[in-house]
Amino acid sequence: MNESILRLEDVTMQFGGVVAVNNLSLEVNKGEIVALIGPNGAGKTTAFNCITGVYKPTNGRVSFHDQVIAANHPHGKMKKNYAGENGDRYQSEKTVSHTPDVITQLGIARTFQNIRLWKSMTVFDNVLTAKHMRAKQNVFTATFRLSAGEEKRMRQETEALLEEQDLLRYRDELATSLPYGTQRRLEIARALATEPKLLLLDEPAAGMNPQETLELAAFIHDIKDKHGLTVFLIEHHMDLVMQISDRIYVIDFGKLICNGTPEVVQNDKRVIDAYLGVAEDA
Amino acid sequence: MKQLSKKKETWLSVIGIAAVYIIVSVLEIFIPSTSILFTVLKKGAIYALVAVSMNLLNGFTGLFSLGQAGFMLIGAYTYAIFTMPVAIKLTDSVYKYYHCAIGFDMGFLPAIILAGLAAAAFATLIGIPVLRLKSDYLAIATLGFAEIIRAVFQWDELGPVTNGANVMREYLDLSHIKIPFTNIPFPPTLFVFLIAGICIAIIVLLINSSYGRAFKAIRDDEIAAEAMGINLFKHKELSFVISSFFAGISGALLAMFQYTVQAAQFKTAMTYEILLVVVIGGIGSVSGSCIASFLYIACSEWWLRFLDDSQYNVLGLDILRSGFRKVVFSVIIMIIVLFCSKGIMGDKELSVRRLWEKIQRKKAAKKQTVKEGAENE
Numbered sequence: 001m002n003e004s005i006l007r008l009e010d011v012t013m014q015f016g017g018v019v020a021v022n023n024l025s026l027e028v029n030k031g032e033i034v035a036l037i038g039p040n041g042a043g044k045t046t047a048f049n050c051i052t053g054v055y056k057p058t059n060g061r062v063s064f065h066d067q068v069i070a071a072n073h074p075h076g077k078m079k080k081n082y083a084g085e086n087g088d089r090y091q092s093e094k095t096v097s098h099t100p101d102v103i104t105q106l107g108i109a110r111t112f113q114n115i116r117l118w119k120s121m122t123v124f125d126n127v128l129t130a131k132h133m134r135a136k137q138n139v140f141t142a143t144f145r146l147s148a149g150e151e152k153r154m155r156q157e158t159e160a161l162l163e164e165q166d167l168l169r170y171r172d173e174l175a176t177s178l179p180y181g182t183q184r185r186l187e188i189a190r191a192l193a194t195e196p197k198l199l200l201l202d203e204p205a206a207g208m209n210p211q212e213t214l215e216l217a218a219f220i221h222d223i224k225d226k227h228g229l230t231v232f233l234i235e236h237h238m239d240l241v242m243q244i245s246d247r248i249y250v251i252d253f254g255k256l257i258c259n260g261t262p263e264v265v266q267n268d269k270r271v272i273d274a275y276l277g278v279a280e281d282a
Numbered sequence: 283m284k285q286l287s288k289k290k291e292t293w294l295s296v297i298g299i300a301a302v303y304i305i306v307s308v309l310e311i312f313i314p315s316t317s318i319l320f321t322v323l324k325k326g327a328i329y330a331l332v333a334v335s336m337n338l339l340n341g342f343t344g345l346f347s348l349g350q351a352g353f354m355l356i357g358a359y360t361y362a363i364f365t366m367p368v369a370i371k372l373t374d375s376v377y378k379y380y381h382c383a384i385g386f387d388m389g390f391l392p393a394i395i396l397a398g399l400a401a402a403a404f405a406t407l408i409g410i411p412v413l414r415l416k417s418d419y420l421a422i423a424t425l426g427f428a429e430i431i432r433a434v435f436q437w438d439e440l441g442p443v444t445n446g447a448n449v450m451r452e453y454l455d456l457s458h459i460k461i462p463f464t465n466i467p468f469p470p471t472l473f474v475f476l477i478a479g480i481c482i483a484i485i486v487l488l489i490n491s492s493y494g495r496a497f498k499a500i501r502d503d504e505i506a507a508e509a510m511g512i513n514l515f516k517h518k519e520l521s522f523v524i525s526s527f528f529a530g531i532s533g534a535l536l537a538m539f540q541y542t543v544q545a546a547q548f549k550t551a552m553t554y555e556i557l558l559v560v561v562i563g564g565i566g567s568v569s570g571s572c573i574a575s576f577l578y579i580a581c582s583e584w585w586l587r588f589l590d591d592s593q594y595n596v597l598g599l600d601i602l603r604s605g606f607r608k609v610v611f612s613v614i615i616m617i618i619v620l621f622c623s624k625g626i627m628g629d630k631e632l633s634v635r636r637l638w639e640k641i642q643r644k645k646a647a648k649k650q651t652v653k654e655g656a657e658n659e
Contacts, residue, residue, distance in 0.1 A: 052509065104511035112509075118502035120566075120629065121495075129495040133511030139520055142491040143484065151492060194511050 003030045004066075005198055005230050006051070006108075011060035012084035013046050013254075014074075020046040022254035023060075023085040028198070033224060033231045035245040037238075037265075039274055043254040044234045045113055048200055052110050053100040059084055061093070064106060064198070071096040105133060109196035111187045113203045113234075117175040123186055124171045128158045130193035158193065164226070165189045181212040185219065192227060199223075201233035205240050213237055217244050242266065250274065286638045294634040303475060310469040318584050320471050324456075325583065326576035327471075327478040328535045333559040333571040334482050335528035340557075341566035341629070342489055343521040344501030346421045348553050349408070352428025353526040355548035356404055357397035357533025359435060359444060362543050365393045365454040376445060376452055383442035390454045394477065394534045401530025402523045404431070409522045413515060425550060435545040444545070451542040459538075474535055481528050486568055488524065497521050562618055563625050570627030586610060 006028040013021040021043040028034045036044050049055045050070065051062055058078060062070040073090040074082040098106075118126055131154045137147040145151075162168040167186060170178055175186060184204055191199060204220070205213045217240055224231055235241045241248065242262040250258040250265060252274040258265055265271055306323065313319060332350055339345050363384055371382040388396075412423045434440065436447040444450075456470035488494055496517050499507040508514050537543045555578075563574030589607040618625070630636065 054505075054509075099513070100505075100508040101511045101513045104509060110509055112506065116503050116506035116509075118499050118506065120498065120502055125495060129492075129499045129512075130510040132492050132496045132499075135492055137492060139488070139491075139493050139524075142493050143488045145487070145491075154492070190510065 005030045007063045009061045010086045014058040032246045035241045035248045038251040042251045053103040056097045107197040109191035109194045110200040127193045130190045198230045205237045322580045324474045326579040327474045330572040330575040331478040332532040335525045339525040343497040347424040349424035349428040351548045351552040352431040353401040353529035354533030356401045357530030358537040358543045360397040360400040361534035361537045362450040362453045380441035397534035398527040398530040402527040405523045405526030409519045413518045449544045455541045564627035566629035567627035569632035
C-alpha cells in the first residue's frame with residue numbers, strides 16, 4: 001500500500017543569495033492526498049516548480065516512481081555561494097533535468113495558483129488541446145486528416161471528461177467568461193486530460209467562497225477515486241486541508257518544520273509559531 | 283432564428299470558393315490579359331499566400347518573426363535557378379560573368395515544391411538558435427537573418443549559382459505554363475490562384491488540426507502549454523518551418539509573375555509590406571489576410587496610382603507628384619492603426635455561418651421594429 005510515487009530528497013532552490021527552498025525532503029505515497037502548507041512566501045510554489053521542471057533545483061534529487069526526474073548539485077559560481085545544506089551529498093551524481101512537457105508526459109499534471117487557461121479558446125478546446133500530447137499522430141497525418149480516428153477519439157474523450165466534471169453545459173463558451181470557481185474546475189479538468197498519475201494542485205480554493213470550498217473537497221475526493229490519482233496540493237484554507245489530507249507537510253522559510261496527520265500538525269507548537277509568530281520575550 | 287446545418291454550411295462554403303475561381307476564369311476569357319486588373323489579382327494572390335504564412339507564425343503561434351522576405355528570396359531564386367533551361371545557362375545571356383554550376387533543369391511543379399523545401403531547410407537551421415528568443419528579440423534576429431540571406435545571395439563567390447547581384451531571367455515564367463498534354467497556355471491568373479489557394483487551404487487545415495490548437499495554446503500561454511505536455515521548441519520550430527515553406531512557394535510564384543528576379547528586391551521593406559497586410563487584415567485571421575492583401579495591392583498598384591501623376595492636379599494645388607502615393611498610404615495606415623487596431627476581421631474568420639447569423643439578426647431586428655411600429659399605431 002505504501003508505495004512511494006513522488007520523493008524529494010534534500011531539494012534546495014537558491015536564487016542568487018536567497019534560499020527559497022532549503023533541504024526539503026518529502027514523500028507522497030500512491031493513492032494519498034497530501035498537502036503542503038506554510039505561511040506566505042514559505043517556498044511552496046517554488047517546491048512545485050522544482051517538481052514540474054519549471055525550475056532546476058540547485059541541489060538534491062526528485063524522483064517519480066523510482067525514476068529520477070531532477071537531480072543537481074551546486075556547481076560553477078553557485079559552488080562558492082551555496083547557502084543551503086548537504087551541498088556535497090550529490091556531487092558524484094549525474095545532473096538530471098527535464099523540461100515541463102517531459103514531466104507531464106511522465107504523468108505529473110498541475111494547475112496554477114493564478115489560473116492559466118488558454119484565453120482565446122472555448123472550454124471544449126481547452127481540454128481537447130491538453131489531449132494533444134498523448135495523441136498518436138504527426139503533423140502530416142493531422143493536417144491531411146489521415147488520423148481522423150485519433151481526432152475523433154480525442155473529441156469523444158474530451159466530451160466524456162466534460163460530462164463527468166459537469167462542465168458540458170459551458171462547452172462552447174470562452175474559458176475566461178466562466179465564473180471563477182468554474183474556471184478552477186476547468187483547469188483541473190484540463191490537467192486530467194493529460195492522463196496523469198499524480199496531480200499537483202496549487203491553491204485550488206484560492207478566491208472561492210466557503211460553499212465552493214466545501215464542494216471542492218468532495219470534488220477532489222471524487223476525481224481521485226475516478227481516475228486513480230494521487231493528489232499533492234498547496235492550500236491556505238485550513239478547513240479544506242484538515243478535511244481532505246491524509247498527511248500534511250508544513251514548511252516555513254523554505255525549511256520543513258513539521259509533518260504528519262492533520263491532528264499532529266494542528267497541535268504542533270512549531271506550526272502555530274510559524275503562523276502566528278513567536279512572542280518576543282519567549 | 284433559423285439554424286444553419288453543418289452540411290449546408292460546408293456546401294455553401296464550397297460554392298462560395300468555387301464562385302471565386304469561376305469569376306477569375308471568366309474574367310480571363312473576356313478581359314484582355316494586359317489589363318491592370320490581372321496584375322492586381324496575381325500579385326494579390328501571391329501576397330495573400332505569404333501573408334497567411336506569416337499569420338500562421340505571428341497570429342496563430344504568437345512568434346513575432348520578420349524573416350518572410352528572406353524565405354521568399356530563397357524560394358524565388360531556387361525556382362529561377364532550377365527552371366532555367368540548360369541551353370540558356372550555357373550561353374552568356376543570363377550568366378554573363380560566371381560559368382553556371384547547375385547543369386540541369388526541371389519542370390515548374392517540382393521546382394515550386396523544391397523552392398518551398400529549400401526555404402524550409404534554411405528555416406530549420408535558422409530556427410534552432412533564433413527560436414530560443416522571445417518577442418522583440420525574435421523579431422530582430424529573424425530580420426537580421428533575412429538580411430544575411432539577401433547579402434549571401436548577392437555574394438560574388440556564389441556567382442556560378444546565384445548569378446551574383448545580377449538579374450535572373452529567362453526561366454519558366456507564367457507564360458510558359460501550358461495546360462497538361464496540350465500546347466494551349468494555362469490562364470496565368472487562374473494558375474496563381476490555384477497554387478495559392480491549395481497552399482492556403484493546407485494552412486487552414488493545419489490550423490484547425492490538433493497541431494493548430496497546440497500552436498494557439500503556445501500563443502495564449504506558453505507556461506500553461508508546456509505544463510500540459512506541449513514541447514515548446516518542437517512546435518515553434520514546426521510552425522516556423524511550415525510558414526517558411528509556404529513563404530518559399532510564394533517566392534517562386536512571385537518569380538514566375540515578375541519574369542525577372544533580383545536579390546535587391548527582397549529588402550526588409552517587403553517584410554513590412556507583408557506585416558502591414560497581416561495587421562490590416564487582422565492578426566489571427568486567414569480570411570482577413572486574404573482580403574487585406576487584395577485591397578493593399580489594388581491600392582498600391584492601381585487605385586492610388588493617380589496620386590503619383592502630376593497631370594491630375596484637380597484642386598489646382600501642385601502636390602500630386604511621384605512618391606505622394608506613399609504619403610497618403612502612410613496616413614491611411616495610421617488611421618487604421620488608431621481607429622481600427624484589430625484590422626478588418628480581428629481574429630474572426632469570414633464564414634458562411636457568420637454571414638448567415640448576421641442576416642438572421644438583421645431580419646429579426648427588422649421584424650421587431652415593424653412590430654413596435656404596429657403597436658404604436
